[in-house]
Amino acid sequence: MKTFLACLLILAISVTLSNASCFMEPFKSGNSGDEIVGCTDLEGKLHEFGSHWKTKDCWDCSCSREGIGCCTSYVTPVSFDEEKCEAIFNKLTCSYKVVEKADHAKECEVNVWVG
Numbered sequence: 001m002k003t004f005l006a007c008l009l010i011l012a013i014s015v016t017l018s019n020a021s022c023f024m025e026p027f028k029s030g031n032s033g034d035e036i037v038g039c040t041d042l043e044g045k046l047h048e049f050g051s052h053w054k055t056k057d058c059w060d061c062s063c064s065r066e067g068i069g070c071c072t073s074y075v076t077p078v079s080f081d082e083e084k085c086e087a088i089f090n091k092l093t094c095s096y097k098v099v100e101k102a103d104h105a106k107e108c109e110v111n112v113w114v115g
Helices: 002-017
Strands: 022-026 030-032 034-041 045-050 052-054 059-064 067-072 074-080 085-090 097-098 112-115
Touching: 022 045, 059 112, 074 097
Parallel strands: none
Antiparallel strands: 022 067, 030 034, 034 045, 052 059, 059 067, 074 112, 085 097
């Protein structure tokens, strides 16, 4: 019984920590003449089957015959002193930095990151 409860606890923790944001866009064909060669993304760009790319909004995407699948390429801070600190997202590096609200030069401790 103790082993069973320990397994349930580990499962609950791992589900909480693996909280990446993902989505699947159903297949829209991208044609090259009469041949279907890949997927067309929301911006109208053609991506070949099996290709991978990063969007300007920090999503890691891939094209398959099922469609386009994308997940965030960054981790998000979720456990820090929100009264004293704030999370700032940098789109150039696709990463968060948690700093003091009063002095952005001082970083804050983050207890849990998800993504």
